[in-house]
Amino acid sequence: MDVPQQRAEHYGPAAAPCAFERGTDGPRVIMVGVDGSPTSERAAAYAAGLARRQRSRLVVVFVGEHAGLVGAIYGQAAAAVVETAEELAAELREQVRRAAEEMDLPVTFVVRRGDAYAELRAAADELKADMLVVGASAQAGHRFVGSVATRLVKQGRWPVVVVP
Numbered sequence: 001m002d003v004p005q006q007r008a009e010h011y012g013p014a015a016a017p018c019a020f021e022r023g024t025d026g027p028r029v030i031m032v033g034v035d036g037s038p039t040s041e042r043a044a045a046y047a048a049g050l051a052r053r054q055r056s057r058l059v060v061v062f063v064g065e066h067a068g069l070v071g072a073i074y075g076q077a078a079a080a081v082v083e084t085a086e087e088l089a090a091e092l093r094e095q096v097r098r099a100a101e102e103m104d105l106p107v108t109f110v111v112r113r114g115d116a117y118a119e120l121r122a123a124a125d126e127l128k129a130d131m132l133v134v135g136a137s138a139q140a141g142h143r144f145v146g147s148v149a150t151r152l153v154k155q156g157r158w159p160v161v162v163v164p
Helices: 038-054 067-071 075-103 116-126 148-155
Strands: 006-011 029-034 057-064 107-113 131-135 160-163
Touching (some): 006 075, 029 038, 057 116, 116 131, 148 160
16 A cells, blocks of 8 residues: 655635744744644644634644554554554544634644654754644653654754643
């Protein structure tokens, strides 16, 4: 099953043209990383509220498993992993579409494949994000090796809000 590396859908009103320079009047593009976890759902809600108040575009990025990683799993397990990621992406896409309509907010939903940190960093650069919002990791092991949020903060290229 050949899955495209990146897909983007746009919802809500069209973005109004900006008559000012990027970064001079608050964030114009707020990016949030989601993975279906409770902390990422809280991060998405926070980012949506912030984008609405700031009159910014919201970009919601879902990073699924990398094809190489899925290929390392044998047989039906690999197909189940891909199918689960696709189902989660479809569910998140529908939630984003509904929220964009309800809030009258310009939203872009992007699906990427690969390492969450690397893909969020690349998406933020490509989309010229002014701010990143991510949920705090709930995994105990991340206290030792570092979570995606910690790595993004250490990068120091954008303001990063970590939502508990």
